[in-house]
Amino acid sequence: MNKNLLLSFLLLFLIGITAQAQEALFGAQQITSPEIHEDSRVTFRMFAPNAEKVQVTGDFLPTVKMETPMGEMDGPGSADLTKDDKGIWSFTTESLDPELYSYSFIVDGLKITDPNNPFLIRDVASVTNVFLVGEGQAALYKVKDVPHGSVTRRWYDSPGLGMDRRLTVYTPPGYEQSKEKFPVLYLLHGAGGDEEAWIALGRTAQIMDNLIAQGKAKPMIVVMPNGNVIQDAAPGEGSEGMYKPAFMIPKTMDGTYEANFMDIVKFIESNYQVKSDKTNRAIAGLSMGGYHTMHISRFYPDTFDYMGLFSAAIMPREDATNSVYSDIEGTLKTQMDNGYKLYWIAIGKTDFLYDANKEYRAKLDAMGMPYEYIESEGGHIWRNWRVYLTQFAPLLFQ
Structure with missing residues (x-):
């Protein structure tokens, strides 16, 4: 193989690898979710331009009755997100009490984790995202x-x-x-x-x-x-x-x-x-x-x-x-x-x-x-x- 052709091939190969790595690092959704505001309101966001309905469910929302292996129990409710012209869905809570909260998204009926929040906790077989708000009782749950x-x-x-x-x-x-x-x-x-x-x-x-x-x-x-x-x-x-x-x-x-x-x-x-x-x-x-x-x-x-x-x-x-x-x-x-x-x-x-x-x-x-x-x-x-x-x-x- 011609030396210049080989170098060109290697260069293209390296560019491809670099692009793939950059996609892994930077090609994810470049939005902040959850965003915790100074007044303890929290905004959730998800980029899903083709979705018809996006909801958030978590223990910061009013409870609803749910059927569980232990019978009927209180479970987290849900709230609808609103989509903007860029395909980003969002929802902002009222001010939340200091606490460690867990949540998930529901996209067209499918419950998923927040792709912009890497902090996850497993409870039995369920995996949810978590976030911390405020001081007070929540201060005891933080690394000080x-x-x-x-x-x-x-x-x-x-x-x-x-x-x-x-x-x-x-x-x-x-x-x-x-x-x-x-x-x-x-x-x-x-x-x-x-x-x-x-x-x-x-x-x-x-x-x-x-x-x-x-x-x-x-x-x-x-x-x-x-x-x-x-x-x-x-x-x-x-x-x-x-x-x-x-x-x-x-x-x-x-x-x-x-x-x-x-x-x-x-x-x-x-x-x-x-x-x-x-x-x-x-x-x-x-x-x-x-x-x-x-x-x-x-x-x-x-x-x-x-x-x-x-x-x-x-x-x-x-x-x-x-x-x-x-x-x-x-x-x-x-x-x-x-x-x-x-x-x-x-x-x-x-x-x-x-x-x-x-x-x-x-x-x-x-x-x-x-x-x-x-x-x-x-x-x-x-x-x-x-x-x-x-x-x-x-x-x-x-």
């Missing part, structure tokens, strides 16, 4: 210029479940350089979640960093296990590879997790600088995690001094036969007689588990079992559970 803790994923041996399993651990600022021993909060996720849920959706690391920096919470280790006993790790992170996460999987809430929970405690107390006594152990969880908290803490009635039930599922199914669920009232009485520092219950007024929690509190009242109760607005949502963590953590290990 304060000392930061560390987040690690660890694998532990669970003899009771016959496998190595993965969990997420937050250690407080300065842990690696310290010879001090720390108290531990075991923080449990809900149905469909895994060891990634609290650290991502719950903003646990940001909350703990900020509360500790403000002197509102004591430095502590936070352990976030996987409550699905047939999994060794979150979907995509374990030996089963990449598969679609499911809401209710086999052996969910059948007593197996509760019966083998001490495998986790033993691993933490053998591998971390922790105070391994009842006074320095706390356990809390949301929904299914609240269910696990209630049953683990009474099944091991002299193990935890602090319990937090966030929007908790309460009683086992009628067909549950695991010995963990035998003599519930008797083990609760033993837990009460052993003494503890805090039994904390929180739930939203419109939560579908509200009546179950009301009945449970009546049971505790009849037993004379002391507890603290928080009732918030809203339903079975992460917005509440993040707030509950910010309220519960400062009460621990005082």
Whole structure:
């Protein structure tokens, strides 16, 4: 091949590669979405010139009733975007309260993520975009210029479940350089979640960093296990590879997790600088995690001094036969007689588990079992559970 022809070919080839790279970098939609204004209004935009209808749906909008695997529940509403003469659709909210919000677009009936927002969170099998507005409560969810803790994923041996399993651990600022021993909060996720849920959706690391920096919470280790006993790790992170996460999987809430929970405690107390006594152990969880908290803490009635039930599922199914669920009232009485520092219950007024929690509190009242109760607005949502963590953590290990 002629030398000049070869050089020309190479030049054209490189130009093609460069153009393709530039298209990947700069050929995307060059618009800002979401745009957060100084007055806390938020504008969403999408370039879709051929679309007939574009909507945004998210937890910043009024709720609507939706059918879910747990029955009818409140879900996010939707709002229509308006198209301009350039094919850009847009919608601007009213001023929003400080909060971490999630949203998606609906384009001609198809729900998609915002191509201009790279910040995504997975909740069970749903992936949505997120954004933060304002200070106030939302300030606790932001990364601030304060000392930061560390987040690690660890694998532990669970003899009771016959496998190595993965969990997420937050250690407080300065842990690696310290010879001090720390108290531990075991923080449990809900149905469909895994060891990634609290650290991502719950903003646990940001909350703990900020509360500790403000002197509102004591430095502590936070352990976030996987409550699905047939999994060794979150979907995509374990030996089963990449598969679609499911809401209710086999052996969910059948007593197996509760019966083998001490495998986790033993691993933490053998591998971390922790105070391994009842006074320095706390356990809390949301929904299914609240269910696990209630049953683990009474099944091991002299193990935890602090319990937090966030929007908790309460009683086992009628067909549950695991010995963990035998003599519930008797083990609760033993837990009460052993003494503890805090039994904390929180739930939203419109939560579908509200009546179950009301009945449970009546049971505790009849037993004379002391507890603290928080009732918030809203339903079975992460917005509440993040707030509950910010309220519960400062009460621990005082």
